[in-house]
Amino acid sequence: MEYEVIVGLETHAELATITKLFCGCSTKFGVEPNTQVCPVCLGMPGVLPVMNKKAFEYALKAAIALNCRIDEFTNFDRKSYYYPDLPKNYQISQNYYNLGVDGYMDISVNGTIRRIRIHNVHLEEEAGKLIHPEEISADYSLVDFNRAGVPLLEIVSYPDMRNVDEVESYMQTLRKILLYAEISDCKMQEGSLRFEASISLRKKGSDKLGNRVEIKNLNSMKSVLKAIEYEAKRQSEVLDRGGTVDRETRLWDEVSEKSARMRSKEEAQDYRYFPEPDLLPVLINEKWLSAIKASIPELPRERKQRFMEVFKLSDYDAGVITEEKVLADFFDECVKILDRPKAICNWIINDLLREVKDKKLDINNLPIKAKQLAVLVEIIEKGTISSTIAKEVFSEMIQTGKGPQTIIEEKKLVQISDEGLIEAVITKVISSNPDAIEDYKKGKKNALTFLVGQVMKETKGKANPKIVNEILAKKVGI
Amino acid sequence: MKIGKKDIEYIANLSRIELSEHEKEMFVHQLSDILSYIGKISELNTENVTPMAYTIKASNVFKEDIPEPSISLEDVQLNAPDIKGVFFKVPKVIE
Ligand SMILES: [Zn+2]
Numbered sequence: 001m002e003y004e005v006i007v008g009l010e011t012h013a014e015l016a017t018i019t020k021l022f023c024g025c026s027t028k029f030g031v032e033p034n035t036q037v038c039p040v041c042l043g044m045p046g047v048l049p050v051m052n053k054k055a056f057e058y059a060l061k062a063a064i065a066l067n068c069r070i071d072e073f074t075n076f077d078r079k080s081y082y083y084p085d086l087p088k089n090y091q092i093s094q095n096y097y098n099l100g101v102d103g104y105m106d107i108s109v110n111g112t113i114r115r116i117r118i119h120n121v122h123l124e125e126e127a128g129k130l131i132h133p134e135e136i137s138a139d140y141s142l143v144d145f146n147r148a149g150v151p152l153l154e155i156v157s158y159p160d161m162r163n164v165d166e167v168e169s170y171m172q173t174l175r176k177i178l179l180y181a182e183i184s185d186c187k188m189q190e191g192s193l194r195f196e197a198s199i200s201l202r203k204k205g206s207d208k209l210g211n212r213v214e215i216k217n218l219n220s221m222k223s224v225l226k227a228i229e230y231e232a233k234r235q236s237e238v239l240d241r242g243g244t245v246d247r248e249t250r251l252w253d254e255v256s257e258k259s260a261r262m263r264s265k266e267e268a269q270d271y272r273y274f275p276e277p278d279l280l281p282v283l284i285n286e287k288w289l290s291a292i293k294a295s296i297p298e299l300p301r302e303r304k305q306r307f308m309e310v311f312k313l314s315d316y317d318a319g320v321i322t323e324e325k326v327l328a329d330f331f332d333e334c335v336k337i338l339d340r341p342k343a344i345c346n347w348i349i350n351d352l353l354r355e356v357k358d359k360k361l362d363i364n365n366l367p368i369k370a371k372q373l374a375v376l377v378e379i380i381e382k383g384t385i386s387s388t389i390a391k392e393v394f395s396e397m398i399q400t401g402k403g404p405q406t407i408i409e410e411k412k413l414v415q416i417s418d419e420g421l422i423e424a425v426i427t428k429v430i431s432s433n434p435d436a437i438e439d440y441k442k443g444k445k446n447a448l449t450f451l452v453g454q455v456m457k458e459t460k461g462k463a464n465p466k467i468v469n470e471i472l473a474k475k476v477g478i
Numbered sequence: 479m480k481i482g483k484k485d486i487e488y489i490a491n492l493s494r495i496e497l498s499e500h501e502k503e504m505f506v507h508q509l510s511d512i513l514s515y516i517g518k519i520s521e522l523n524t525e526n527v528t529p530m531a532y533t534i535k536a537s538n539v540f541k542e543d544i545p546e547p548s549i550s551l552e553d554v555q556l557n558a559p560d561i562k563g564v565f566f567k568v569p570k571v572i573e
Pocket of ligand 1: 020023024025035036039040041042149211
């Protein structure tokens with residue numbers, strides 16, 4: 001039987017505020033457990049939460065960037081459940097009046113644009129972190145509440161995706177928007193961007209959806225895609241055997257690359273949502289909304305468009321440069337210093353990115369400064385060094401962090417353009433390679449290339465290749 | 479609204495409360511009484527009335543995104559039923 005895969009994604013992104021959603025505790029990552037907590041985020045009796053304005057505005061930004069309808073009234077609700085990582089036994093979230101609803105995001109899949117609808121965007125608080133001891137025999141778990149109360153944005157898509165390519169593009173596009181709009185740092189390895197997938201199958205040609213299975217514990221985009229493929233296969237096998245797919249939540253195991261039914265939450269949840277009495281509602285007027293709208297920086301798609309229109313980059317090049325915001329910022333900074341967009345773009349894509357990839361560097365921590373690359377390109381254009389030498393200078397820049405000029409001076413790499421000097425070298429090369437001249441006269445054109453190579457070798461690559469070619473051509477009588 | 483023993487057991491489970499058979503019987507009656515009393519409200523015509531969740535006419539109360547000191551680990555753990563090192567210790571969570 002042939003099935004169509006139906007996928008929806010729930011995305012959680014920790015917002016880039018420096019304090020928690022309802023208290024003044026820091027949100028800094030990686031500090032000693034339970035040192036960024038206070039009575040409010042620990043849920044002590046009698047404390048009162050106060051909403052972080054910046055967090056609310058970040059959520060508004062996201063709702064706007066995802067083309068949501070934003071109503072004038074929004075408020076917060078209590079979602080009650082018991083879990084040791086939730087100190088209050090309820091999570092402050094939104095249920096009845098989500099901050100943003102009925103949005104969409106356009107994604108590009110193999111060159112075509114697909115519109116994925118966004119069901120809602122809402123703001124809630126993060127839970128703490130559970131740590132399970134290594135020994136299986138241990139009868140306890142440990143809790144760190146440093147993350148508890150960190151502002152969390154939830155973005156719920158409609159089940160509009162039909163294959164893993166679309167899912168991948170959705171995740172990448174959303175990540176880029178959140179990064180460009182400076183809403184979240186989107187560090188998946190730190191858990192600040194997480195995805196949960198819901199998957200169901202539908203017989204080809206039918207409009208009846210099968211039961212939906214939710215997959216949690218997806219720690220990377222790769223896991224999301226693998227888990228969806230695994231789940232689609234599992235469900236199709238169940239259906240082919242004549243069985244029915246249970247509506248359940250499954251946990252993905254990254255090591256075995258399998259999912260298993262989640263035991264603790266087998267029963268249907270009853271969250272008993274009701275309006276959070278400790279928080280007042282928020283009214284959003286046009287003036288506020290326009291101010292937030294104006295504060296949204298250029299988003300990835302607009303930026304790519306600008307790079308193509310203003311700097312005449314190809315669709316491919318502009319795509320690669322805007323794939324990461326840091327790279328796009330770097331490019332913008334370079335061309336502000338030196339108006340040579342094409343050359344700068346080539347250096348970024350061919351050399352800088354290769355270095356980053358080969359050395360497994362963090363893209364957020366580029367090994368050279370924009371100014372340094374701009375100066376290097378300028379030096380090449382002036383003819384001070386050849387492009388071959390430039391590669392050497394570049395790799396030295398990456399290794400030492402020194403500027404191109406310093407390296408050129410230290411290593412005496414300035415290009416030789418003195419015709420007299422070059423001619424002397426050529427004369428020497430010709431006289432010590434009579435065979436090559438003979439070969440050339442017999443019609444072997446590549447003998448000339450060999451001679452050019454010899455000249456470059458003599459000059460340690462510093463001879464201006466254009467002048468070498470000119471003089472050599474004259475000498476052998478073309 | 480009729481409340482049965484099943485409802486009481488369901489609510490007790492949601493609240494993680496253990497009830498004796500006697501208590502369950504007692505709560506069936508008490509909760510039924512409470513609900514029928516509250517149920518008087520549904521006799522009113524509430525069509526076109528927006529549900530009211532807030533009794534005061536205030537909105538948009540915010541704090542700025544400025545860090546304030548947290549409390550010491552020692553104070554944090556004072557209220558914990560059980561700890562291990564810097565952590566809170568809880569019964570094993572099975573996922
Ligand atoms: Zn706190």
